[in-house]
Amino acid sequence: MLKLRVIPCLDVKNGRVVKGVNFVALRDAGDPVEQAAVYDAAGADELTFLDITASHENRDTILDVVSRTAEKIFLPLTVGGGVRTTDDMRRLLLAGADKCAMNSAAVTRPELINEAARKFGSQCVVVAVDARQTAPGTWEVFTHGGRTPTGMNAIDWCRQAAERGAGEILLTSMDRDGTGSGFDLDLLRAATQAVRLPIVASGGVGTLDHFVEGARAGATGLLAASVFHFGQFTVSQVKQALTQAGLPVRPSPAPFQVSQTS
Amino acid sequence: MAQPLSIAVVDYEGGNLASAARAALRAAELSGLDASVIITNEPGEVRRADRIILPGQGAFADCAQGLEAIAGLKDAILQAVAKGTPFLGICVGMQLMAERGLEHGVTEGFGWIAGEIAPMEAPGLRLPQMGWNELELHQSHPLTQGLGPAPHGYFVHSYALRNTTDDVLLASADYGGSVPAIVCRNNVAGTQFHVEKSQTVGLKILANFLAWQPEATF
Numbered sequence: 115m116l117k118l119r120v121i122p123c124l125d126v127k128n129g130r131v132v133k134g135v136n137f138v139a140l141r142d143a144g145d146p147v148e149q150a151a152v153y154d155a156a157g158a159d160e161l162t163f164l165d166i167t168a169s170h171e172n173r174d175t176i177l178d179v180v181s182r183t184a185e186k187i188f189l190p191l192t193v194g195g196g197v198r199t200t201d202d203m204r205r206l207l208l209a210g211a212d213k214c215a216m217n218s219a220a221v222t223r224p225e226l227i228n229e230a231a232r233k234f235g236s237q238c239v240v241v242a243v244d245a246r247q248t249a250p251g252t253w254e255v256f257t258h259g260g261r262t263p264t265g266m267n268a269i270d271w272c273r274q275a276a277e278r279g280a281g282e283i284l285l286t287s288m289d290r291d292g293t294g295s296g297f298d299l300d301l302l303r304a305a306t307q308a309v310r311l312p313i314v315a316s317g318g319v320g321t322l323d324h325f326v327e328g329a330r331a332g333a334t335g336l337l338a339a340s341v342f343h344f345g346q347f348t349v350s351q352v353k354q355a356l357t358q359a360g361l362p363v364r365p366s367p368a369p370f371q372v373s374q375t376s
Numbered sequence: 377m378a379q380p381l382s383i384a385v386v387d388y389e390g391g392n393l394a395s396a397a398r399a400a401l402r403a404a405e406l407s408g409l410d411a412s413v414i415i416t417n418e419p420g421e422v423r424r425a426d427r428i429i430l431p432g433q434g435a436f437a438d439c440a441q442g443l444e445a446i447a448g449l450k451d452a453i454l455q456a457v458a459k460g461t462p463f464l465g466i467c468v469g470m471q472l473m474a475e476r477g478l479e480h481g482v483t484e485g486f487g488w489i490a491g492e493i494a495p496m497e498a499p500g501l502r503l504p505q506m507g508w509n510e511l512e513l514h515q516s517h518p519l520t521q522g523l524g525p526a527p528h529g530y531f532v533h534s535y536a537l538r539n540t541t542d543d544v545l546l547a548s549a550d551y552g553g554s555v556p557a558i559v560c561r562n563n564v565a566g567t568q569f570h571v572e573k574s575q576t577v578g579l580k581i582l583a584n585f586l587a588w589q590p591e592a593t594f
Contacts, residue, residue, distance in 0.1 A: 115550055116501070117508045117528065154575070159508055188399055190530055190573045210394055212573060235434030237504060237532040281504055281532070312502045334502055364508040368524025370406050370576045373587065 117364040119159040119335040120325070120352050121314060122342045124149055125166045126195075129175035131343070132166070147182045153342070154187045156349040157366040161187070162215070162284075162337060165195030166259065177209045184210025194242050194284070200226070200233050207234060215240040215284050218257035221264055221271075224278060231279025240314075241275035242284040243268055245301055253301050260288040268301070269308050276309040283309065284337070287317040292340065294320025297328040306332030322347060322355035329361050380410040381586060384425035386469075387417040388442040388449065392572070396431045396466060399572035403582035411586060419452035427586060428453060428461055431572075432468025436477030436493050436535065439468045440485065454486070460593035463564040464585050467533065470559065470566025479535050488564050488594070491540035491556075496533070498552035504534040509549040509569070511557050511577075517546050519565055519584045520558065527577045529557060529569030536568065563590035 124131050124146050131144045150161055161183075165176040180193055193206050194215025203214045220226050220241055230239045244260055245253040245268035253268035272283050285305050287298035297315045306313050314335030315328040328336050341347050353363040381404070385397045397413045404411035414421060422428060430453070432439045443450050457463050465473050474485045477493040485493070496503060508528040513520050531549065537556040547558040549569075558581075559566050565585065571578035 115510060116505060116531075117510075119507045184395060185398060188395075188402065188573055188575050188578060190532075190570070207392060208394065210392075210398075212392060212395070212570075235438075236534075237433055237506075282506060310503055312504070312506045334507060364528045365526055367528070367576045370579055370583075371522040371524070372407055373522055373583070 115362050116334070117159070117362045118329050118356060119314070120157075120349050120356075120363070121160045121162055121335050121337040122153045122158050122349065123162040123164055123316070123337050123339040124343070125164050125339055126176060126179060127166055129179050146179045147186065149343070150183045150187055153349060154189055157353060157364070158189065158349050159364055160190045160192065160335070162192040162194065164215075165193065177205060180206060180209040180211050192240055192284075194240065200229050203230055203234060203238075207238060211238075213238045213240045213282065215242040217242040217244065218262075220275070221255060221257050221266065224274060227275055227278035227280055231281070236279050236281035239280050240282045240284050241272075241280040242286065243271055243275070244286045244288050245298075246288045247298065247301070251300065251304070253304075256288055260291070269304050272305050272309050276311050280311060282312050282314060282335075284314045284316055290318025291316070293318055294340070296320060296324040297331065297333070299327055299331040302328060302331040302333055322352060325352050326355060326359040326361065329356060378410070380412045381426045382424070383411055383413045383427045383429060383586070384422050385413060385415045385429045385431065386422060386449070386453065387415045388439070388446055392433065393431055395572045396429055399579060400429060400582055400586070403579045404586055406579060407583040407587065409583070409586055417446050417449055419448035422449065422452040423456050425456065425461065428456055428463045430463065430465045430469035430472065432466065432470075432472060434468060435479045436468060436471055436485075437480040437483045439472060440477065440483045443472070457488070457564055458594055460563050460590065462585065462588050462590055465564070465566035466572065467568065467570055470568055471535065471537065473559065473564060473566045474537055474540070477535070488561055489537070489540055489544050489559050489566070491537050493535050494538050496536045496551065496555070501552045505531050505551045505555070507531065509551060509557075511547040511549055513547050514542070514545050517560060518588050519560060519581060520546055521584055522580055523577055528574070529567065529571070529577060530573045531569045533568060562592040562594050
């Protein structure tokens with residue numbers, strides 16, 4: 115049976131980990147490679163790096179972080195932020211990323227999804243959708259870290275991303291992000307019903323129950339940053355809570371055993 | 377001193393080669409094995425290698441064409457396998473071991489493993505299958521020793537091997553039905569999941585592969 119994925123997200127700026135509350139008031143707290151190693155040992159199922167200021171600053175710092183992480187950690191790694199072209203993707207993939215999350219660039223030029231899927235395969239094309247509720251049951255896509263409204267319906271955009279060859283949707287509620295008040299479950303339900311792709315829920319986790327709610331709303335990946343980063347919960351506490359709710363999680367793998375040689 | 381074990385990761389623009397190479401080196405290191413890895417598309421290097429790893433991502437037809445596009449590369453793999461070199465295919469690299477793929481038209485595979493690569497149905501489930509699934513081991517084999525209790529592999533795929541034979545099936549995973557996860561025949565083996573991304577379980581399978589002395593060859 116496939117297990118739910120618990121995915122710590124590291125927001126990275128200039129090669130350092132930060133976590134924004136509603137994308138402002140950033141607090142600096144550490145080396146991403148060290149953080150990644152901690153999450154790896156703690157039983158994380160995947161890791162996501164979000165290069166939050168990539169649209170404005172030098173991209174090379176994230177390449178170095180990805181490459182140093184991939185040397186040490188044998189877990190799937192998604193990198194997002196500032197992915198504008200298939201060349202950007204190629205550089206990240208060569209550095210050791212397994213999936214690239216595209217957001218603003220895909221909204222501006224949706225063909226980028228098709229091109230990326232054709233070139234590298236759908237399995238590494240994640241479309242990150244930042245959504246804000248505009249009316250009951252209606253969400254709009256925002257870009258540039260939640261600053262720019264697009265006029266696009268978020269659920270329609272998920273459908274279009276799927277048709278164009280995305281392999282996964284990373285769905286962030288901009289209303290909930292950084293608030294700790296839980297995932298936007300209506301948004302998750304609407305998206306998981308609209309597309310067959312796996313959907314990673316993001317934005318708003320504040321309690322262990324929130325992870326359970328996200329899984330029950332149809333998300334197969336559960337992403338969080340602050341609650342892990344500031345030590346509110348460990349990955350294993352999240353997995354325990356999911357297990358207690360009867361949801362499938364991967365047990366921590368056994369340590370590597372050296373075989374007896376005869 | 378014996379020569380280090382030479383591992384060729386075949387480069388045909390088919391996937392995350394660096395990850396496969398890094399994981400193979402780490403597996404060697406963890407098991408105290410002296411090994412060297414090259415990422416190569418040079419037929420001579422592939423023929424000379426002690427182990428061949430064929431990664432693969434994307435569509436079956438694209439990967440098969442990518443392999444054919446490099447002069448002599450496919451023949452070099454066939455020759456190496458014929459003389460007994462252990463071979464490991466990962467994801468689409470494993471799928472290429474089948475008789476044919478049905479993604480973007482019918483494409484011939486290596487034909488080492490019976491069956492074809494067809495779209496998964498997985499009723500009521502998300503596609504692609506993306507994430508960790510438990511491996512059900514079907515037979516005792518050197519490649520699957522020491523994986524610990526309830527081993528899981530990291531899968532990303534929406535096509536899978538079907539109509540294969542039980543004798544080649546070392547492990548499967550359940551995703552709306554049984555999905556072949558590890559196949560092996562003679563000196564060739566393949567994993568549908570990403571051993572290079574499956575933490576200690578993947579590293580252990582890679583280490584087993586490096587230590588593997590297949591009893592039979594083609």
